[in-house]
Amino acid sequence: MTETVSQALQDRALIEEATKKSGLIWVRGNAGPARALWHLWHDQAACLVGGGDGEQPLDDLGLTDGGTATVTVRSKDKGGRLITWQATVVEPAPRSEAWQSAVDELKGKRLNAPDADTLTERWARECRVLRLVPTGAADQRPGQMPADSHAAPPLATPAITRRPAPAALPKLLRRGRKG
Known part of the structure; x- marks a missing residue:
């Protein structure tokens, strides 16, 4: 019993520290692929803002108030997956005390906002502020990682086109190495 409690406390500390230090987290909701956000x-949760004009997209992830999400955090120094944890999605009402507390912190981290003076009003009007609250022990952590890579094929997009390399390309590349 104490070993389980000890592991849960270690997981909680790792979740908090890794998430604090990471600039991005990968979030998978009830729909769509995981997305870097x-x-x-x-306040003991990963807070994020999205939707609306000019913010990160959240609508196709299936993140609903009271729903669940899977959060993957990378290692800051190595860049690989460090920990994966389950979260409860909480969406505070715009302009509520919890919403305002999260927004006050988030707006300081929002880089290059085109409307820094009216950012809070725009977020209240157009965007969603979400809190991802950890729910228990980590699914994956150092010493308990899956054997598969979790690599996903790239999503289909019209921007990807494959054409044969020009016949002169190998000669051009060889010439660049000599000079």
């Missing part, structure tokens, strides 16, 4: 650790 910028966030801020505040």
Whole structure:
């Protein structure tokens, strides 16, 4: 019993520290693939803002108030997956005390906002502020990682086109190495 409690406390500490230090987290909701999202650790949860005009997209992830999400955090120094944890999605009402507390922290981290003076009003009007609250022990952590890579094929997009390399390309590449 004490070993389980000890592991849960270690997981909680690792979740908090890794999420605080990471600039991006990968979030998978009830729909769609996991997406990298910028966030801020505040009040025992990963807080993020999205949707609306000019913010990170959240609508196709299936993140609903009271729903669940899987959060994957990378190692800051190595860049690989460090920990994966389950979260409960909480969407505070715009302009509520919890919403305002999260927004006050998030707006300081929002880089290059085109409307820095009216950012809070736009977020209240157009965007969603979400809190991802950890729910228990980590699914994956150092010493308990799956054997498969979790690599996913790239999503289909019209921007990807494959054409044969020009016949002169190998000669051009060889010439560049000599000079």
